[in-house]
Structures are given as C-alpha cells and as structure tokens.
Amino acid sequence: MTNEPGTPIGRRVFLGLVGVGAVGVATGSTISNWWQQLAKRDPTGLSAVFPGGGGWRYYTVTGDYPKRPTADYRLKVHGLVDTPLTLTYDELVALPPTRLDRDFQCVTGWRVLGVKWQGVRLSDLLDRAGVQPHARALRLTSFDGAYTESLTMEQARRKDVMVAYQLDRKPISSDHGGPVRLYVAPMYGYKSVKWLDGIEVVDKVIPGYWEERGYSIDAWVGRSNGRNDETT
Template identity: 40%
Template sequence: MSLSGPDDPKYQSGSPPEPGSVAPEVIVSPDTRRSNRIPPGQVRTRKWPVLHATTVPSIPIAEWRLTIDGLVERPLEFSWEQFQSLPRSKVFADFHCVTRWSRLGNLWEGVAVQTLLQMAGVKPTARFVIAGAYDSDWTTNLPLPEFDQPDALVVDRHDGELLDADHGGPVRLIVPRLYAWKSAKWLKRLTLVADDRPGFWEEMGYHNYGDPWREERFTE
C-alpha cells in the first residue's frame, strides 16, 4: 500500500503513517522506526508550515540548473530535463524543524544523493558539503558522512505531488536525520570541500551540525 499524504484517513485521524505502509521499493529513514518519533522539544503538526529566511525566488524551469562541483572528479551540471532522466528514488522520512514542529511520515521522491555523488566521483580530501540555494547567496553546510546516506535525496515531489515553490520547489535537498534548515530549499549547487564553511543560519548562531535528537538548535 502506498501513501496518499495528508488525505490518508489514518493521517487525518491522528495516527501518523508508519514505515510498514509504504511500498517495498521505498527507502525507510531509520528515525521513523523509533518507538517515539518526536525528538526532544518538538511538537507534531499535521500541516506543513511555510518558513523562509528570505523571499520565494522565481525559477523558470527552462533556466533551472543543478551544479555539483568542488572536490569531485567530474563536475556536473543538470538541466531540468537531464535531472528528470536520472534514476529515481523514494524515501519515507520524518521532518523536524528547528522552530519546534515535526511533520511525520513524508514520502519524498527525487534523485538519491548517493547516486549524484557516485556520478561526480568524490575526492578523498572532501569532508563537507555546502548546499547553495537560488535565494540570493543562502547556503548551509553538512558533514559529508551525514550527507552521504541512503535516505538523503534531491527531491522534486512530496507525497505524490510536485514540490511547490513555498516548500522549496522546483527542487530541494532532504537530509532527514538533521534539522530541516539543513535540507536547503530551491537547491542550486552542491559543493564538496575539505574545510567546513558555516552557512547563513550557522553564522546567525544556529548549531553547526543540527541533530534534532540531541537538540542541537543553537551554538552554545
């Protein structure tokens, strides 16, 4: 049985979708198998709040590009048509915002981060990934081991629907094991680097790592 997102009667009645409800080919993020799926200090929401650091950028599909560069053997750039032709993956994952809400049981669809890293060829000196977005010079930083996970995706669909602009469309990053600000909206570039480079929110005082289970919200 596949998910139908917020229209699923179980979802509306208060019981969140469970890992066993997804099709066999869907990758299940390990945190969805916890007995308690709500991290410390979080509250579950059945809605999907919209929060931005800046304004929603206008990105014509014909002009959209995704670049993968930095410490890679083969720098890559994809148009929308090229991105759509890549192997597809689906991930069932929970989504935790640093502003203390959690949305459980999301079905994401897109291209696996591991597929893109294999295509680019990661150099041994790479230790971090800098995700850049179309809204100005916004970036966020991720340790490569957290980024290079089976449940990390570059997504264009959520719960069976194309990702809208308010939630990061046409394409956003999803790294389910970290707070949601690490899952960059309006994704434009992934740059592999040797040395860490704190991004927009990290420079504003957000935690450099962002593990929701350790409540790594802010730098102490």
C-alpha cells in the first residue's frame, strides 16, 4: 500500500486522539465540574479563553428574546383557583422570598454550577390563589407567545420550585428569561420556563412545548429522557 518507508505514527496519533475523545466523554462530567470551579476562582481571567468553563447558553424557541419592562410585567395565576391573581413585578418581589443555590442542568448536557436563585415559592402563590380540590396540574405560559410547560400539582408544590426574579443576586436579564422565570431545581432546564407570565391551574397535565416534541413530561434530572440513574 505504501511507497514510503516508515513508522505508522499517523495511525497511532489518530487512534490516540479518538481515544482521548472517548475517555473525555466518560470522564468529562467530572473534569468539567472541576474545570468550572477552577475557572470561577481564576484571578487571571485566562481560563475564559479556553472552552468548557461553564456559562450559560441562551435558548429561545421564537428566535427572539422578548423584553418586558418590570413596570409592564404581570403574572397571572388563574384556572381552577378560588381567587385568580394578577401580580405586578413589585407585588411579586414584595412577597416572602425563597433562595436556592443549585445547578442548572440542560437536557443536552451543559450545566452551570451553583447558581444563586431568588424568588417566590410556587406553592406560596398557589396557596394565595387557593387551588380547588379537583385541580391536578399546572399549565405554564411565557410571554414569548410560544413556550409552554406543565407540572403536576405534587411537583409544583415542592420546596425547590420557585418563580424566580433574581439570578446570581441580580435581576434576571431578558436573555435569561427575565424579569420573571420559573426555576424547577430537580428537573432539566426546559421545565424552567423563561419569560413566565401565566400559571393556569388545570385538571390534567397538558404536555408543554418540548414535550410535544418528544421530551419527557416528568423531566427529573438523571431519571428521565431515556435514562434512570442518579440525580445530580
């Protein structure tokens, strides 16, 4: 085959690199955690030049990051409730706050470690509106006009599910889904509706935007979307 004498170094390098890739897939989760923590504490800022240092990826299903000034913002809690609510941004922020210091895990693999969330517990809002006995689930809507999500009543009442208005101690920006978004800590990111403007109490689960496109309705991290392993 070859006209040139010599050692098959090309093949060795090739197989070595493919091996590095395979080992990287197996260990990348650990390495990327370690690398992200290093990048967070890096005083030189040099780590920002290299990939994998964490950081957000900003998704939108409409091709646009809708902007709504806090003065114009309204959150509706309606459906099977005793008193439908329409909260302004100021009213929401004035409610007793809850804080979570938790990771944000996307179903496609990327994750941001130790995000500081502040908001109002979703169950507090439901209690204020008064959920009727035959209610079973929530349908959540976004003011982007397209995105929807669902939660069972049991999931919605968890302590680690909140209507968030602060991310890392700052008001949530438009690309992060601000001024108000959902944060469902134990589930993949697609549950955490951005630009949240409606919480409708309904009598059965209505699959949301991605769920109509094949994603699991119960989006537990590590226990859904094709797998059942340890929760991160």
